[in-house]
Amino acid sequence: MYLLLCKNGGIYTGITTDVKRRFAEHKSGNGAHYTRVFGAVKMLYAEEAKSRGAALKREHEIKQWSAARKRTLTKSSSA
Numbered sequence: 001m002y003l004l005l006c007k008n009g010g011i012y013t014g015i016t017t018d019v020k021r022r023f024a025e026h027k028s029g030n031g032a033h034y035t036r037v038f039g040a041v042k043m044l045y046a047e048e049a050k051s052r053g054a055a056l057k058r059e060h061e062i063k064q065w066s067a068a069r070k071r072t073l074t075k076s077s078s079a
Contacts, residue, residue: 001058002046003070007039011070013063015055019046044074 002019004012004026012034016022025031026040049055062070 001049001055001062003044003062003074004035005041005044006035007041009067010034010038011044011067012038012040013059013070015049015052015059019043044070 001013001015002022004014004023006012012026012032014022014032022031023040023043026035029036031040047058049058062073065073
């Protein structure tokens with residue numbers, strides 16, 4: 001599960017098996033529609049899950065959060 005900062009200040013949440021590859025796809029315009037429209041700027045946060053199902057559950061949980069709460073997650077991970 002990962003969070004990306006986009007050019008519009010929005011935070012994109014997604015899952016992948018290879019964070020570096022997926023970020024490169026987003027940056028090149030081959031990622032999700034949201035990042036094609038708003039451009040991926042940088043990786044804010046990533047965490048590993050035990051299974052695809054666990055990653056999807058965590059992604060859904062975080063997508064319910066406000067952008068401010070997502071930013072606290074990214075700040076706490078860089079401390």
